[in-house]
Amino acid sequence: MSNSTPATIEDVARIAEVSIATVSRAIHMPEKVAKSTRLKVNQAIAITGYTTNAMARSLRLGRSNMILVVAPDIGDPNFSSILVGLENEARAHGYGVLIGHTQNDAQRGLEYLKFFNSYQAAGLILFTGILPFGHQAVTARLPPSVGVFEPVFNGGIPYVGVDDVEGARKAVDLLISEGHRRIAFIGDSNTRLAYRRRRLGYEAGLAAAGIPSNLVLEGDGTVESGRLALEQLFMRDDLPTAFMCVNDQTALGVALGLKARGYEIPDDFSVTGFDDIPQASFMTPSLTTVRQPRTAIGKHAMALLLAMLSDRAAPETEILLRPDLVVRNSVGPPPGGKKR
Amino acid sequence: MSNSTPATIEDVARIAEVSIATVSRAIHMPEKVAKSTRLKVNQAIAITGYTTNAMARSLRLGRSNMILVVAPDIGDPNFSSILVGLENEARAHGYGVLIGHTQNDAQRGLEYLKFFNSYQAAGLILFTGILPFGHQAVTARLPPSVGVFEPVFNGGIPYVGVDDVEGARKAVDLLISEGHRRIAFIGDSNTRLAYRRRRLGYEAGLAAAGIPSNLVLEGDGTVESGRLALEQLFMRDDLPTAFMCVNDQTALGVALGLKARGYEIPDDFSVTGFDDIPQASFMTPSLTTVRQPRTAIGKHAMALLLAMLSDRAAPETEILLRPDLVVRNSVGPPPGGKKR
DNA sequence: TTGTATGCGTTATCAT
């Protein structure tokens, strides 16, 4: 059965009593081979337990069936669920997933470019908003690539993400429908497009309800920044009845700060987040937030990349998935009751 | 600069005006080559931006420098931090990390054996406690493999984990030192060795303090099972003052159940967990638990595997890292106050 | 429909 050295195409050919060319054809172009021979070959494959040597194949083809997935931080809790989608889709099409994380280190990014080259990877999935390798030099002829979450700096690379505007809009709309009029937005001043779009959704919602622009504070997306923003608001004595946060971490910070000051959520204040990270459902109160369909994003990103590899058709440049509002317990009517 | 087709060893040889054999030597056995030639070669490499074609190399060597990491569920939040350790260590030694998840599906496991073969992976990191491929057939000659968290069923494979007994011991000892005497253990009836060991630590702690064996309930490690175990205890009207849980999920379930019944933690009951999953620090109250040094586990596992690959020395069979007790706010003295 | 033969880029063996 499993002999010391893996069976090669020659072993199969010998047993099937055909040439190696025929074996190769039987595998890759079955219709070009007589039914009877095909049968013999398949039997021989079964007997030997033959598996194509991917290295030899890639060498011959000048391209491997591996996809390199580069993320700034593979330890990010959001990353794994995306990875699931990526991996499933890749595997289903006979591709392997090679992972690497850059730790936001440009040097490391360059290393990965070499790596990519060395492994003749067929394509690239990019998690960072920016190209991990020096833009200028490489941008010209980049391998088939797909971004996840947001456009890759310098453009030209299609990406799969979530409709942040719509997601944010759903959150404000909920708040407004509960009767809130003074709604603060705790944003993220980083340049990530996703964050800017969430703010856009917030503003659009306000505008649609005829509410003049409200309080916007920019943090940096961390728990701490949520807490800080809250303190600022208290200092300015300019309190909203609801806090709409650019992500769940920020919302967590706000919730923690509110609790520390002795307030109850959602009785005294309402809070919403964005992303639906795992702990969102375990906070007290559990957080009303906007869910990123992570596995689906991974799946779509990989599917798009694979499509680019087979067709040479110009890919869609942007695929936005529909985010869902996850209603939990951090939102209620404002203290004075539902205004209208 | 970055030409349409990557530079090969021949390009380098031509520019350096040496043979390809010399280039190869200059790279892999620099001491066997004259200093002056070495210099020329290095310059040529710099000029061309040459990177070894990993496919060709692997084909020639009969083995690639890729490590296959197989986990039952790469979406598990615990997985990513381990992955960081694995990836860093691998990369530092010039290895790539190929990932796959079996979804606990035996069929999928078999598929990965083929995959492993096809990619000529140099080694295997196993997350499951059991071999993903049919044991009997393959066990005989398995590739160099290392388990993570716990021994791989059927043994023979070294693994890196945490000292569960010691970790559990630290938790009971804390509880005991706070004055608790009636300490329930909510376990996990699954066959995972780690879980059994945690119970062992619990019993050892009790024994050391001269406390007769207490209440042990077996769940299945889920949030729900924690809640259920709690209900059973209430039904039996046989309440402890502290709940020591086999993992954080279970502890979460217990905490939720306690809260639902209107009790305060840690005033009415103390609760401990194990693992230190991300949400442990965000629960209210934050959970006192035992931390798995995840990144370190990954790092050690990969280091061990790599060592096995270079030395052919028989590896240590078990590496147990020291777990740390993370003291947060879910433990206090029992209601009656610290006894004796 | 099938077989023969070439080359993909390396490393290692054997000469020199």
Next chain:
DNA sequence: ATGATAACGCATACAA
């Protein structure tokens, strides 16, 4: 210290 060359396993152009 260096060079020529074979072989790794495969896919395909070309011949039959």
